Amino acid sequence: MRLYETTFITDSRLPESEIEDEIKRVEETINSNGGEIVETQRWGVRRLAYEIEKQKQGYYAHFLYKANPEVPGKLETGFKVNEKIMRFLTVVSEIDLEERQRRIEAGESPTPTIEFEDRRRRRFDDDDDEDDRRRRRPRRHHDDDDDDDRNDRRGGRGRRPANDESKNDSDEDEE
Amino acid sequence: MAFHGRRRKVCRLCENHVTSVDYKDEKLLRRFIVERGKIIPRRVSGNCAKHQRMLTRAVKRARIIAILPFVAETYR
Numbered sequence: 516m517r518l519y520e521t522t523f524i525t526d527s528r529l530p531e532s533e534i535e536d537e538i539k540r541v542e543e544t545i546n547s548n549g550g551e552i553v554e555t556q557r558w559g560v561r562r563l564a565y566e567i568e569k570q571k572q573g574y575y576a577h578f579l580y581k582a583n584p585e586v587p588g589k590l591e592t593g594f595k596v597n598e599k600i601m602r603f604l605t606v607v608s609e610i611d612l613e614e615r616q617r618r619i620e621a622g623e624s625p626t627p628t629i630e631f632e633d634r635r636r637r638r639f640d641d642d643d644d645e646d647d648r649r650r651r652r653p654r655r656h657h658d659d660d661d662d663d664d665r666n667d668r669r670g671g672r673g674r675r676p677a678n679d680e681s682k683n684d685s686d687e688d689e690e
Numbered sequence: 691m692a693f694h695g696r697r698r699k700v701c702r703l704c705e706n707h708v709t710s711v712d713y714k715d716e717k718l719l720r721r722f723i724v725e726r727g728k729i730i731p732r733r734v735s736g737n738c739a740k741h742q743r744m745l746t747r748a749v750k751r752a753r754i755i756a757i758l759p760f761v762a763e764t765y766r
Contacts, residue, residue, distance in 0.1 A: 522714075522755050524755060524756065563756040564753070564756045564757060564758050564759040564762075565756055565759050565760060565761075567756060573756065575755075577714070602754070602755055602756060603755075604751060604754050604755045606713070606751060609710040609712070626712060626714075626715070629703075629706055629708055629715070629718050
């Protein structure tokens, strides 16, 4: 048996009982095929990073289980024909069960949390030297572009403030 | 650009002794994509090949279940 993880997203507008039915159905499929569920997580309603079936949010459920290789396939064929399931993903889990058990017993969170020291995002140097400024400048230029759009709409074409124009020009020259 | 005197970048995941990158760890993955949703290239982030592979796989998985965007419109 292998360790798998399956996540599905279902319509968050469904009544709770129906969502529970879907979760139970998955659990039964795993159990009746000789699998063994390690944990069922109900992440609940989450914002989707992009719209699926015109929905901006979805109900997530996540299963960690040991099963024979034919089980994920069975689950997935079930998901494919099930209109209530908006999205699903099965992966061979990289979780180390023994490690996980140890962590639970030690009262830690089952998954290691990776904390980086606080640095500003998208900066990969410790110092704020020449190359940072150079690298970041074009980005600021793009942002400026967006603002200019608003200016454009307000003030009409080609009526940007003169100093703004010169700044953009010099940026372009550099690139 | 005139100067290439950049600092040597060290893989941030090696620094933290990461052994596997979890596709469910949105907070971590967000650090390695740009606002637009693109994966930050190795040459920029300084990640080692091994960790970059782990990352890209995790990001791609996270995209499937809408934890991360394939493309994000940051402004309109």
